[in-house]
Amino acid sequence: MKLYDYELSGNCYKVRLMLTILGLEYEARLVDFYPGREHKSDAFIRLNPLGQLPILEDGNLILRDAQAILTYLAVRYDKSGSWYPVSEPQRLGEVAQWLAFSQEITSTAGAARLHDTLFYKLDVETARSRAHTLFRILDEHLWFAEAGNQNWICPGNTPTIADISCFPYVILSEEGGVSRQDYPAIRRWCDRLKRLPGFVGMPGVFPATPAPTGNQSR
C-alpha cells in the first residue's frame, strides 16, 4: 500500500492513524504540499483531479478522500469488523452522519489552521465561528454519550472510523485559533482516543498518559 502523504496534513493523519491502529504496513510517498504545491502538479492531478491529499494506492485501486480511504481500510482489513459496522444499519447510518460532520470540521477548524499556519487566504473569523458552532454540537453529543457510559461518537462499546475522522482537525484546532477550553467533553474524548492501541501522534498532537487500569478508559 502506498499513501501519498504530507506530514502536517490532518486528512493524511486520519489515514496514518487508521493504518497504524490496524497494524498495516504501508509506504509513504511524501508530497511537497507546502510550499511546493506538488498536489497541484500535472502528475498529481492525473492521480486525483481534485488536487487534494491523501491518496491511497492498494494494488490496482487508487482512492482519494480521507473518509473514503478510512471506509475502505476498515471494511477490507479490520478483521474485528468494529471500525465500520457493516452489519448494523443503525450504527452505520450514524457513522456516515459523523463522517459528513468531520468534513464540516475540516472546512472550518481545518481551514482556520491553513490560514494561520500555511497562510491561506480565507475568511478566518467565519471559519472559527463556525468551528465553535460545530464543537458545541460535538461537546454536547459527547457529554451525553459519557452520561450514558459511552466513550465514542457512535453508540457501542468500540470506536468507529467516525472517531478517527473527526479527531485530527479537532485536536489541531488551536493551531487555527480555535480553543477547546469550552468543550471539556471533547477534551476527554481526545484523551480516550489517544489511549487506543496503535495510536500515533503528529506534530502538534501530544500523547496522553495511560489510563490507571486496563478497564478504566475514562
Place this chain on the structure above:
Amino acid sequence: MNIDPNRWYPIASSSDLPLRHVFHGQLWGRELAVWRADDGFVNVWENRYLHRGVRLSIGLNEGRELRCIYHGWRYANRTAGCTYIPAHPADAPARTICNNTYSSVEAHGLVWSALDPLDPFEAPLGLADAQSFALRPVPVNAAPAVVVAHARDYLFSPDGIDAQDAQVSLISDDGTCIEMTASRGDLAATLLLFVQPVDAGRSILRGVLTQNPDAPMAVLRHHSQAMSALRDRIETIAQQQAAPAPLEVTFAPVDEELAKMPARAGSGPKAELRVRVARKREVALDVAEFQLEALTGQLPTFQPGAHIDVHLPNGLTRQYSLINAPGETDRYTIAVKRDAHSRGGSNCLHDDVHEGDVLATSAARNNFPLRRDALKTILIAGGIGITPMLAMAQTLRVQHLPFELHCFAQSQDHLGFEHILTGFGTAMTPHLGLRPDDTRARLQQILRRRGEAEHAYICGPGPMLEAARAIAAQQGWPDTSVHFEYFKNANTIDDTSSFEIALARSAITLQVPAGRTILEVLHENGIDAPSSCEQGACGTCLATVIEGEPDHQDVYLSQSERERGDRILTCVSRAKSGRLVLDI
C-alpha cells in the same frame, strides 16, 4: 459584576475530572489547570508552568505527579512543587520551584475555587443538607453580569418534560447564584443556577438540582437544551453591545528567591515545621512507623531519597528518610528502628512519642536523589536502610521504570513492611539471615556486572556499605553510578589539625583550632551554615572548596568526589593544607 477574589465559585463539575486527565478552566481571567490525583485530591493550579510558561492543561496527569509536555519537569500532587527535572537527573530540584496553586474544594458534584478566599468554603444555603445533582454546564460568550441578569428568566420544568404550564419562581438571587423552583401540579424541583465568571466577556452557567430526579437523562437533556436556548438569547443580546476587553491578568513575578541565588539557610538543623503524629504502628520487628501531618498548611515537597530532621522531646535531633510514595503529599511518613545502642533517639520515639503528639521537624531535604533516566536501577537495603529504598522503589514502580529491590534482613519479621513490599512483586528479593560472608557473596552476585546506564542505590549499616563499595569498584562500576547513604559516620574523626579558612563570599578569614570543626567556627562567628546530622553522613553542610586541600573524614562524598577536592563536609572534614578558601 465586579471581580470578587474572595468569593468561592464553581469552576468544574466532579465529572469533568476523570483520573489521568487535566481540565482547562478559568476564573476572572485566570486560566486554571485542574487535575484529580489518583488519591482523589483535586489540584487547582495556575495554568502555566514556571518553566517557559507552557500551559499545564496540556501536561500529563500521571496520577501522582503532573508532567510538563515541554521539558518533562514533574510537579507533585497537592504541593505543586517540582520533584524531578530530566535535564538534571542527578539533582534534587530546589524547593522554591513550585507552581502557583488556588484553593480547591469538591462538594455537591462541583469543584469550587476562589482566587483569594477570606473564609473557608461554605456550601450555599440551598445546597446544605440537600442532595445534589449537577447539570451539564453551558458556556456563554457574554459578561457575567449580563448572564446573571438574564438567567433570572430561565424557564424549566420539574421533570424534564417540556411543558408550557410549569410555574417557575425565583427564590433568591445574590448576584452570582440564583435559586429558583419549577412546579407543575404536585411536581416541584429546586435549581441553583451559578454564573461562573470566566472572563470579562465569558461565563459558564452551572446548574445544580437539590434532588435527584426520577428520570435523570430526560432532566439532563431538558436543562442542556433550555440552557443552550438561554445562552443563544444572551449571546444575541451581548453581540449588540461592544465586547468587553478580556481581563488583564498580571502574573506574580517569579519569586525573588527563584530569581536570585537562594538565601543561605540558617544555621544548624532546621525545625520550621510543626507536625502531629497522626498514626503510629509497628511495621516490622522493633520498627515503628510514624505518619506526621502538618498542624496547618501544606507540608513542603519531597522527592524519593529525602530526609527530615526530627526534633525529639528529649532535646536530641535525628534524621529519618521519608518512605512516602510519590503523590502521598498529605503526610510525611518515617520508620524508626529501635536501636539497642541508641543514644536516646530511637528509644525516645518508640517509648515517649504517641499518636496525637506534636513534633518539630525540618522540611524535607534531599541529599540522596534518585535518577529516573537509568535503564535499570538496583536498590540494595540493609536492615532499616530500607526506608529511602521504599520511597525510591515506589517511585520507580508507578513510573514503570525497571528496578530490582534487594532487602537484607535478619528474618522475615525484621524485614516487615509487608503492606508496601508486596506491591513490588518479583522486583523485590529478600535476603534473610545471612552472615557477613554470605552477604558479601550476595552483593557480588547482585553487582555482578554493570549493564549500560545502570545505577545502584545502597543504604544500610556501615560494614555492608563498605563491602558494597569495594565490590562495586572491583566489578567495574564507576562510582558516579553507585550511590550510598550511611546511617552514621563510624570513622574515628581526627580533629588534631589546625588551619585557616578564608570565606570568599563573606570576605572573612577564620582560624580553626584543633578540637573544633569548621562548622562550629562558622556558627561561633555568626555565619549561617545549614547542617543536619553533624557527623559527616547526610551531606547538608556541603561547601565548595575554591583553594586548598581538604582532609575528608565524612562518608558522604564518593571516592571521585573526594579526589576532585572541590567540596567538603564542614561538620567533620578539615584541611591538609594550612589554608582552605571556601565559597561561603
